[in-house]
Amino acid sequence: EAGVVQSPRYKIIEKKQPVAFWCNPISGHNTLYWYLQNLGQGPELLIRYENEEAVDDSQLPKDRFSAERLKGVDSTLKIQPAELGDSAVYLCASSFQGGGTDTQYFGPGTRLTVL
């Protein structure tokens, strides 16, 4: 069974440029999560989707970050414009039905460097 797929794996951009990350969850998983992981820290949730609906985006900096999950499958996370402090690893995870009881499966992440 294929795991959570993310692309690109690495991205280097200059500040003020836009950037987008893509995630394909495990087939059949209804719940999708985007996490931000700074160096030496645990991941922090940015947004959670149940199918197409963003049910928890309270941690998403909406002035520059946006996300979508069309058709309830793949998801894209965008930053525009990027700032130096956005350098981090962006992790996507999925679970079968959420509800707080399911295991979350993580992708390999996208490492973003903003120069």
Added chain:
Amino acid sequence: KQEVTQIPAALSVPEGENLVLNCSFTDSAIYNLQWFRQDPGKGLTSLLLIQSSQREQTSGRLNASLDKSSGRSTLYIAASQPGDSATYLCAVIQGGSEKLVFGKGTKLTVNP
């Protein structure tokens, strides 16, 4: 606000040693607790999930315990191997939320 603390931040042991990693959380109203492993430059791999009603879970050489009332969990690794070297993260899901709250992790090095 839920806070998760992991001690120690780093641990270095010789191969074959049994070891314990510690995790504590401030709010005992949790749905479950998960232990993850993270290798450098890679995502997280779920090792064990303990539901709030359970006391422990075992998988191979790994055993995780949960004492919800005291806000503590331990991950026991038996007969450690160099391949166990990684960062181990503890995370809880708060009751009424589906958000995983992570600790900062324990970086484990097992020396041959």
